[in-house]
Amino acid sequence: MRVLVVEDDFIIAMHIEMMVSEFGHQVCAIAASAGEAIVSAAEHHPDVALMDLRLADGSSGIEAARELYDNQALRCIILSANLEESTRRALSPYDPIAFVEKPILPLNLQCALEKAESAVRW
Amino acid sequence: MVTSALQREVNARFGLLPNFFASAPDAPEIVEKLWDFAKSSYLDNPMPSLLKERLFVYLSRFCEIRYCIARHCAFLLGRGHASGDPSVSVQSIGQAIHLLKTPPPWARDTAMFLEGLETLPLPQDWPAVESKEEDWLIAAATLVFVEPARSNARNALRKALGGKSFEHLLGLLAFIRTAHYWTVLHPNFALEEDVKELLSVNEELARLLLEDPESGRCDISARLFAELVELRELNERRELEKAKRALEIELQQKEALLKEVNHRVKNSLQIVSSILQLEVSYSSTKESADAMRNAAARVLAVAAVHERLYTGPQVGCVQLDSFLPDLTRQIGQACDCREFISIDIDKVEVPTDLAISLALVLNELLTNAIKHAQAPYGVRLWRDMGGKLTLTVRDGGQGPKPYEGTAGFGTRIVKAMAKQLRAVLEPQRDASGYTIALILSLPAGNE
Numbered sequence: 001m002r003v004l005v006v007e008d009d010f011i012i013a014m015h016i017e018m019m020v021s022e023f024g025h026q027v028c029a030i031a032a033s034a035g036e037a038i039v040s041a042a043e044h045h046p047d048v049a050l051m052d053l054r055l056a057d058g059s060s061g062i063e064a065a066r067e068l069y070d071n072q073a074l075r076c077i078i079l080s081a082n083l084e085e086s087t088r089r090a091l092s093p094y095d096p097i098a099f100v101e102k103p104i105l106p107l108n109l110q111c112a113l114e115k116a117e118s119a120v121r122w
Numbered sequence: 123m124v125t126s127a128l129q130r131e132v133n134a135r136f137g138l139l140p141n142f143f144a145s146a147p148d149a150p151e152i153v154e155k156l157w158d159f160a161k162s163s164y165l166d167n168p169m170p171s172l173l174k175e176r177l178f179v180y181l182s183r184f185c186e187i188r189y190c191i192a193r194h195c196a197f198l199l200g201r202g203h204a205s206g207d208p209s210v211s212v213q214s215i216g217q218a219i220h221l222l223k224t225p226p227p228w229a230r231d232t233a234m235f236l237e238g239l240e241t242l243p244l245p246q247d248w249p250a251v252e253s254k255e256e257d258w259l260i261a262a263a264t265l266v267f268v269e270p271a272r273s274n275a276r277n278a279l280r281k282a283l284g285g286k287s288f289e290h291l292l293g294l295l296a297f298i299r300t301a302h303y304w305t306v307l308h309p310n311f312a313l314e315e316d317v318k319e320l321l322s323v324n325e326e327l328a329r330l331l332l333e334d335p336e337s338g339r340c341d342i343s344a345r346l347f348a349e350l351v352e353l354r355e356l357n358e359r360r361e362l363e364k365a366k367r368a369l370e371i372e373l374q375q376k377e378a379l380l381k382e383v384n385h386r387v388k389n390s391l392q393i394v395s396s397i398l399q400l401e402v403s404y405s406s407t408k409e410s411a412d413a414m415r416n417a418a419a420r421v422l423a424v425a426a427v428h429e430r431l432y433t434g435p436q437v438g439c440v441q442l443d444s445f446l447p448d449l450t451r452q453i454g455q456a457c458d459c460r461e462f463i464s465i466d467i468d469k470v471e472v473p474t475d476l477a478i479s480l481a482l483v484l485n486e487l488l489t490n491a492i493k494h495a496q497a498p499y500g501v502r503l504w505r506d507m508g509g510k511l512t513l514t515v516r517d518g519g520q521g522p523k524p525y526e527g528t529a530g531f532g533t534r535i536v537k538a539m540a541k542q543l544r545a546v547l548e549p550q551r552d553a554s555g556y557t558i559a560l561i562l563s564l565p566a567g568n569e
Contacts, residue, residue, distance in 0.1 A: 009389070015396030018403055054385075081388035082381060103392040103425030106399075107452045 001026040001117055004046035004065060006033040007079070012102075016050060016079075016109075019064035023110050034059035038067050041074055048097065048116040050109075051076040053087065068084050069094035075119065077112045079104065126213060128154055135165060135206040138194055141311050142301065156304065163297035165206035171250050172211065173256065175204035178298055180221055181259055181267050183336050185302040189311045192321065194333050195222075201316040215324050217252070222330040227261040227275075234552050235261045236274055239282040248287070267295050274289075387393040391425045414448045416489075416532070419456050423449060423485040427477045440477040449481055450501045453488045459496040464487075468504040470511065474566065480513060483560055486532040489516035495519025495556065505564065514559045520548055521556035536560075 003020050005027050008014040017027045028044040031037040033056040041049065051079055053061035061078070068074040075095055080087065081102040088099065097119055098112035128150065133139040143160075146153050167174060175198050182191035184528035197204040198221075200212035227235070235258040242255065258280070280288040280371050312320075321328040323533055329546035398418035405411035426449040430440050446467045453462050472480070484501065491499055495517035502514045543563035 004507065009393060011393050011400070012389075015400050018400060026400045079172070081385045084381075101429040103395050103429055105422065105426055105429065105448055105452045107446065107455045110455075116331050 001047040001113070001120060002028040002044065003113075004028060004035075004037075004041055004044065004049040004074075005030045006037040006049055006061065007052040008054070009052075012052075016104075019104075019106050020050070020113070022106075023113050025113060027063055032056040034061070034064035034067070039065045039069075041072050042070055046074065047120045048113075049074055049076045051078050051096075053078065053080040053082070059115075065091060065094045065096065067099065075116075077109075077116060079109075109120065126150060128424050129158060133158060136197070136202045137208065138314065138316065140202075141187070141314060143215070145304070145308050145311065153384065156300070159297055159300060159371075161206075163275070163293035167205075167290050167294050169287070169294060171205035171207035171209075172213075172251050172413055173248055173259075175210070175450050176213075176221055176256075177253065177260060177263060177294060178205075178410040179218070179484070180300050181264060181295070182225075182302065184268055184332050186304065186337050187302070187305040187309055187311070188332050188334075188337070189305045190298075190301055191311065191334070192317045194315055194316075195327070195331055198316045199320060201320060219324075219327055219330060220252075222327075222334075223345065224257070225338055227265050230261065232261075232265070236278040239278040242282045256389045262457065263291060263295065266292075267299065277528065354509055363390075376440070377445055388428050391428050393419070395421045403496070415456070418484060419485055419489065421451065422452065422537075423481040424478055425454065427474065427481050437473055442470045442477060442480065444470060444504060445477075445496055446481070446501070448490065449484065453485055454492065454499075457489055457492040458466055459492045459499070461492075461499060464498065464500040466500070466504075468500045470503065470505050470547075470564075472511075476565070480560075483536055483539045484513065484515065486536045487558055487560075490532060491515055491517035491519070498555070509564050510561055511564050512561045514557050516555055516557040518555040521551050523557075 003015050005013055005020070007016060007030065013030050013032075017030065020027050028046050028051060029040040031040045034070075035057075037049065037051070037055075049065075051061045051065055055061055055064065056104050060064050061076075063075045065078070066099070068076065076091075078096045078099045079102060080099075083099050083101055097116045100108050100112050124449060126388075129139055129144060132143045136376060137210065143153055143157060164174060164178070165455065178194040179191060179198055182194055185191065194204075195218055196202065198213050198218055199215060204210045204212075235417075238254075238258045239262055249259055259279070262275045262279050262282075263270055266279065270276075279291065283291065321331065395418065398414055398421055401414040402411050402418060405414050426445050427440055430445040446464045450463055450465050454461075468566045488499070488501060496519055498518050500514075500516040502516070507513050535548065539545075540560060543560075543562045547561050550557045
């Protein structure tokens with residue numbers, strides 16, 4: 001799978017990229033803000049986006065998820081340190097594939113990516 | 123006893139000296155003005171004398187001090203001059219009783235007499251004594267007198283009487299109210315001798331005059347007090363609501379702050395964890411990679427607790443069954459364990475720091491089991507009836523050989539955690555494998 005990583009913290013993004021590779025997928029781009037995510041997705045046509053919710057320039061992962069879903073039919077795996085009920089509800093219209101809490105347990109990310117893979121294939 | 127010029131004048135007008143105008147001997151100038159008020163609004167008021175006196179009697183029902191009602195009833199019955207008018211026709215005790223027994227307007231069909239008043243043909247002269255119209259007028263005047271805020275009775279009276287007569291009526295009401303209040307302020311007025319004599323003549327009249335259940339209806343101080351209490355309660359309610367709102371806002375701010383701190387802690391832990399795991403892949407030697415991997419695994423064990431933190435219903439506590447299974451599988455994956463690990467975790471909620479210690483112990487024990495012993499692996503956690511919590515890690519091996527070199531960092535962590543938790547470590551060997559159990563008493567109050 002081609003994976004777009006949307007994460008504004010460089011170290012975490014690197015780590016996610018490493019894990020994604022270990023799990024047998026390819027990171028096609030890393031974006032730090034909602035705007036970058038939309039541009040990168042249009043350019044690279046990823047299969048799935050790994051989406052942090054607090055992004056650079058104060059932009060929101062929820063907004064980015066909406067744009068990607070509405071305009072590029074791209075679904076997200078949501079990564080966040082604050083996955084409370086209201087957040088999940090706000091995201092539900094954009095049909096996220098999975099939610100992964102931070103700090104990320106690699107196994108959880110692996111499961112989410114497997115879920116994404118079957119969703120993409122289907 | 124008539125002594126002053128004022129008292130002589132009063133005596134001449136009423137044919138006797140009511141104690142009312144002999145009151146406040148220390149400040150006769152006040153009583154002089156009261157007398158002026160009495161003359162302008164009561165005695166010299168152009169309303170018919172008998173109507174004025176009948177109103178005075180009836181409205182005095184609504185005063186706790188019985189002086190006025192008794193005094194004016196006596197006037198009505200010819201003891202002294204009613205409304206200071208010697209020409210007024212005297213009423214009988216039966217007429218007085220009939221008047222006093224007229225039910226108050228709030229016990230009657232208010233709309234009936236108000237509409238009756240409004241439909242009277244204009245110009246309306248003052249109604250005849252004991253006519254239907256007089257009854258309506260007294261009833262409406264009573265409403266205005268007792269509940270001045272009710273505008274419908276006022277409007278009906280104004281319409282029926284015309285502006286000028288209406289103001290005359292209000293002037294009389296104002297004086298009667300003042301007279302009542304004066305007696306409330308001087309509650310020890312003695313009844314005059316003629317009044318006492320009258321009360322002894324007719325028992326029914328005496329009862330009507332002295333034991334009127336409506337007497338408290340117009341107690342000004344009680345009404346004012348009730349209004350004040352109501353106002354204060356309203357204020358207190360407002361204050362309370364204000365305080366409640368402030369508290370809610372404060373609570374929201376605290377929750378937002380907690381969320382923010384929680385977010386930052388989790389994010390920082392993510393960064394630490396990421397750095398360590400990245401270090402593993404950048405390590406040049408196997409030794410340093412292993413060291414980094416161990417460190418990363420330990421941080422991940424702590425992180426696993428934080429991943430579940432604050433998402434539960436109770437801040438500061440963690441549900442062990444919500445993260446220990448994930449952590450167990452995570453440890454298996456990190457150790458490249460291909461074997462099945464059986465997991466059986468009771469639903470137990472513990473304070474965060476205890477959860478972190480347990481996570482660290484589990485990481486060491488399970489990592490050790492996977493590295494040094496063969497399957498089957500198993501992790502169990504349960505709480506027994508006595509409140510003791512037991513965590514066991516089991517493998518298919520025979521356990522460490524005694525005195526196998528110096529204790530590693532992992533062993534030291536387990537021992538330190540056991541000590542910190544006042545727990546005991548119990549190794550157990552049997553034919554099918556080796557189990558190590560960490561047994562501790564749950565902190566008091568932890569159910």
